[in-house]
Ligand SMILES: Nc1ncnc2c1ncn2[C@@H]1O[C@H](COP(=O)(O)OP(=O)(O)O)[C@@H](O)[C@H]1O
């Protein structure tokens with residue numbers, strides 16, 4: 248029970264059992280929790296980073312080095328820690344790559360803030376300093392970024408390779424990067440003087456195969472479904488496609504209440520009626536002129552038979568999301584009531600064909616009216632590898648999209664972080680008051696990326712950092728650490744490139760989360776969320792909550 252004293256009379260403001268911590272104690276607890284989260288992803292950063300094996304409560308195993316996935320799978324309870332998990336989500340939604348970096352920097356910003364709080368720098372001052380530093384850092388990134396010409400796909404490919412370099416799929420990164428770039432360019436469209444592209448227009452399907460080297464790009468949509476009836480053609484050119492969000496079945500319940508069968512001839516009549524209803528459905532499709540039907544629900548055997556006789560191809564139980572994609576791609580409208588189907592609702596594709604992939608049959612819809620639909624079919628040797636490949640391809644697709652939308656790059660290997668750090672250290676001297684300390688702290692926090700990349704590659708971070716600092720001091724903007732060779736290099740010459748968008752978003756997501764956590768000096772938690780008591784015997788509540 249929490250209360251405040253008002254003229255000697257306690258005023259109750261919180262429900263009994265609520266838990267409250269305030270001031271430095273709250274700050275310390277929050278920062279510690281957030282730092283633990285950041286610590287948990289550190290070892291995954293960069294091409295030499297480690298993978299994590301995550302086991303969920305059902306015993307399902309995920310192997311990944313993707314920051315967002317790691318944090319998603321961890322069942323984080325602490326509210327401040329959850330805010331750091333949010334950083335990864337924001338980063339993923341806004342830029343699609345850079346999740347691990349954003350979380351590491353956020354953790355480091357908090358760590359530095361705590362040191363300042365201990366030196367009696369007020370949190371508001373830290374926040375003001377961080378705000379100034381964030382602006383300066385973003386401005387620096389804009390300044391050093393290199394504009395690229397989208398006609399030169401080389402940069403797009405290099406950026407896609409960098410995004411996949413740290414993942415399980417690194418062995419096939421060049422091959423996959425090529426597919427990713429082609430896929431993203433196929434769905435990009437002009438928007439005024441710029442281009443825009445949507446990652447969702449590239450579908451990713453997985454099918455266990457021989458190796459990732461068999462992964463292909465299909466100019467269309469692939470359904471993980473076979474054609475329903477063996478009597479139907481396996482291939483239809485100039486397909487006129489009907490999309491149905493309805494079943495070609497007779498709902499048995501429709502009859503339950505109405506029919507009581509007493510004599511054998513009634514059964515026959517009943518079956519006849521059922522047959523003629525199904526034939527009516529098939530006829531409706533024939534009348535529309537469709538030669539392909541893709542149905543979100545079931546198709547009765549009898550209806551299949553009628554359709555097959557007319558040479559119409561049918562696929563059943565297609566996913567809703569697939570049907571929606573198909574509508575977009577083929578120009579068909581999704582029909583929910585079969586009676587409404589007409590020729591106007593049909594979509595077009597140059598080819599619909601069933602092909603055998605591994606042991607399964609899949610239906611390919613290619614050369615659609617609107618070519619803005621492509622599919623990457625991943626063929627790794629195990630489902631687990633395919634799942635991680637899908638995540639890596641997602642990152643690479645996002646990176647290419649980022650570049651299409653904002654064609655500017657920076658080199659990697661912590662070169663931009665160190666350049667920002669250098670500029671911020673100089674800038675700090677021009678900032679008056681204690682905010683200066685916070686700007687400096689921000690500059691130091693950025694160096695954590697160098698440290699982490701070096702540590703993960705088994706190199707000495709102290710040596711590397713001092714060499715890199717002095718090189719940046721000498722004006723080598725792109726000096727960074729090439730972790731595959733384990734050497735300090737000009738990263739722009741090595742060809743490790745990342746979109747400016749990703750780097751800017753890392754700075755934004757990390758500093759915003761850090762500032763938000765620093766600002767909190769009072770945590771009031773309901774009974775349900777209360778922290779475990781410090782003194783289990785005494786029934787106390789961590790010394791808080793009751794006073
Ligand atoms: N060959 C390389 N040498 C050094 N750093 C690299 C190399 N390839 C990628 N990186 C760096 O690895 C970092 C990205 O690692 P990654 O594990 O993908 O984390 P994130 O989730 O932050 O994208 C970036 O800082 C990038 O510059």
Ligand SMILES: [Mg+2]
Pocket residue numbers: 344345346409410413642
């Ligand atoms: Mg990455």
